[in-house]
Amino acid sequence: QAKYxxxxxxxxxxxxxxxxxxxxxxxxxxxEFASKHKQEIRKxxxxxxxxxxxxxxxxxxxxxxxxxxxxxMLGVGDFYYELGVxxxxxxxxxxxxxxxxxxxxxxxxxxxxxxGKFAQDVSQDDxxxxxxxxxxxxxxxxxxPVGGTYLIQSVPAELNMDHTVVxxxxxxxxxxxxxxxxxxxxxxxxxxxxxxxHLLKEGMAWLDTQAAGDPQYWLPALFTELYxxxxxxxxxxxxxx
Amino acid sequence: xxxxxxxxxxSTHRLIWRDxxxxxxxxxxxxxxxxxxxxxxxxIGKSAKIVVHLHPASSxxxxxxxxxxxxxxxxLSFKEHGQIEFYRRLSEEITHRRWENVPAxxxxxxxxxxxxxxxxxxxxxxxxxxxxxxxxxxxxxFLLQAFEDLSKLMDKAKEMVELSKSIANKxxxxxxxxxxxxxxxxxxxxxxxxxxxxVTRETHGSGTHYHMQLAKQLAGILQxxxxxxxxxxxxxxxxxxxxxxxxxxxxxxxxxxxACKMLESLKLPLRLRIFDSGxxxxxxxxxxxxxxxxxxxxxxxxxxxxxxxxFAKLVGMSVLLAKERLLLAEKMGHLxxxxxxxxLRFYPNLFMTQS
Numbered sequence: 001q002a003k004y005x006x007x008x009x010x011x012x013x014x015x016x017x018x019x020x021x022x023x024x025x026x027x028x029x030x031x032e033f034a035s036k037h038k039q040e041i042r043k044x045x046x047x048x049x050x051x052x053x054x055x056x057x058x059x060x061x062x063x064x065x066x067x068x069x070x071x072x073m074l075g076v077g078d079f080y081y082e083l084g085v086x087x088x089x090x091x092x093x094x095x096x097x098x099x100x101x102x103x104x105x106x107x108x109x110x111x112x113x114x115x116g117k118f119a120q121d122v123s124q125d126d127x128x129x130x131x132x133x134x135x136x137x138x139x140x141x142x143x144x145p146v147g148g149t150y151l152i153q154s155v156p157a158e159l160n161m162d163h164t165v166v167x168x169x170x171x172x173x174x175x176x177x178x179x180x181x182x183x184x185x186x187x188x189x190x191x192x193x194x195x196x197x198h199l200l201k202e203g204m205a206w207l208d209t210q211a212a213g214d215p216q217y218w219l220p221a222l223f224t225e226l227y228x229x230x231x232x233x234x235x236x237x238x239x240x241x
Numbered sequence: 242x243x244x245x246x247x248x249x250x251x252s253t254h255r256l257i258w259r260d261x262x263x264x265x266x267x268x269x270x271x272x273x274x275x276x277x278x279x280x281x282x283x284x285i286g287k288s289a290k291i292v293v294h295l296h297p298a299s300s301x302x303x304x305x306x307x308x309x310x311x312x313x314x315x316x317l318s319f320k321e322h323g324q325i326e327f328y329r330r331l332s333e334e335i336t337h338r339r340w341e342n343v344p345a346x347x348x349x350x351x352x353x354x355x356x357x358x359x360x361x362x363x364x365x366x367x368x369x370x371x372x373x374x375x376x377x378x379x380x381x382x383f384l385l386q387a388f389e390d391l392s393k394l395m396d397k398a399k400e401m402v403e404l405s406k407s408i409a410n411k412x413x414x415x416x417x418x419x420x421x422x423x424x425x426x427x428x429x430x431x432x433x434x435x436x437x438x439x440v441t442r443e444t445h446g447s448g449t450h451y452h453m454q455l456a457k458q459l460a461g462i463l464q465x466x467x468x469x470x471x472x473x474x475x476x477x478x479x480x481x482x483x484x485x486x487x488x489x490x491x492x493x494x495x496x497x498x499x500a501c502k503m504l505e506s507l508k509l510p511l512r513l514r515i516f517d518s519g520x521x522x523x524x525x526x527x528x529x530x531x532x533x534x535x536x537x538x539x540x541x542x543x544x545x546x547x548x549x550x551x552f553a554k555l556v557g558m559s560v561l562l563a564k565e566r567l568l569l570a571e572k573m574g575h576l577x578x579x580x581x582x583x584x585l586r587f588y589p590n591l592f593m594t595q596s
Contacts, residue, residue: 013423015404015407015408016408016423016430019401019404019405019408019427019430020426020430022400022401022404023401023430023433025397026398026401029394029397030394033390033391036386036390037387037391040384043326044323044383045322046323046380046382046383047383047387047391049381050381050383050388050391051391054392054395055395055398055435057395058395058399058402059399059402059437060398060402060434060435060436062435063435063493064432064437065432065435065451065495066490066491066493066496067451068434068435069434069435070435071493072490078491081484081494082484082491084480084484085481085484085485088480089481095560133493133494133495134477134480135494136495136498137476137480137494138477138515138520138521139475139477139520139521139561140519140520155561156518156519156520156561201581201582201584207582
């Protein structure tokens, strides 16, 4: 019995030793790659997408830890973790306007503005990857697909399938009414009203009772006229928690 | 004639366009054939372009997609960005003329022969003369070398993943026979490679020595900020604070969470707390949220009722944490809510205090 046990540990020890050696070799390969192409990763958003996709395919997460080789040698970590901070700041600053929902486009514009003229180019794909990493902090960050783009949620409000579907419906015009929900989704009045009330309470929707016909529930996150509106100094203060 | 979506690659010898969907469809132009290039800026409804002017085809040109064209140039169209950078690089390669000195690389997975005929439906009759300018839509642009090096690197990374899976399986089988030390080593290897820990997470947690060190560092860094903020901060605040202070070698969100999970077991003066809502906070050990609830109740009673926003402003807290405190007070029975479309408002729970 003891002999079997021994064999077991010896096998594990052997494989670990092998992994340690291969890890050292891999580190060297990565260093070589970095010396030639680190700039490419920093400057070329498309190359980053290619890089990320290939990592995902083989089962590697280059952004899991700042202590990982990818982060240390290619600098991808710092790029995305810093972007995470910038995303958090923009979302906090604008939360009172939009209830914690913002389109990917507006987030992109505001982040680019905050980074300034001489910063590296950042793509929407980059933002999505940074946001996916932020979720683990328990802050309610979420990505909601709507009409070909995404709404980014940055508050721990519960948004279930019903809420999401109504948001998607509202995306076309920036607002939605109870009768539109009933006719498109075939829901009863009560179900539609519950969803809309929840969005109102969370500050993600505003009610326009002056509209002719049905009251309209507008989503500030989708107001295109508010895009590229500067973040005011008061809002910027909110951004530093 | 348009080629709809493709990958544009630049090597020292050639310009290669490959269809993104149909990898068999591939067009290559030797850089030596290029007379000059010019930029066309984007306009309304028009994407940015590079116009590539070519020498007339030589008589011994190998078969290509078209025998000849009315035009002596083709266009590269960039629907999204990339035009400026690519123009710069293409200019550099044409100027340096490295194809005259550097032998063409032997391994070219991209295509098989120097001038690749286009297969399938796109193959036109040999004698056709085109009336349109050939326009190649370029969605993605790389230096070919970078692309190839990346592929090779990924192949090696994949080997590491396979090896780690095999070790993980051994661990699963052996259960108790792997030492603590070996587990720690294995976890740190996985951390370096960015491989998710499949086996040992449940039994030993995701923490490594690195996270232990980090936890101790955090205890030092966060003491004062926590005191300044009433003893409690959300994990998001901590993430921003710590990374802004570091400037370089930033922490990943996962690094932070994994380190904070170890705070309590390391007997450090801070702890991680997770509210029912999923909100994660760091508290000083000396902080007692339940006691804070008592003072929150006083504040709400003074004002009659408060929303999370109002409470946050009064007390000088973030809205997120203010809301959590009021929710906790409600959970403990001290407050009750009035949830209307006007917002969520909290009142002292008179059922408790007046009986």
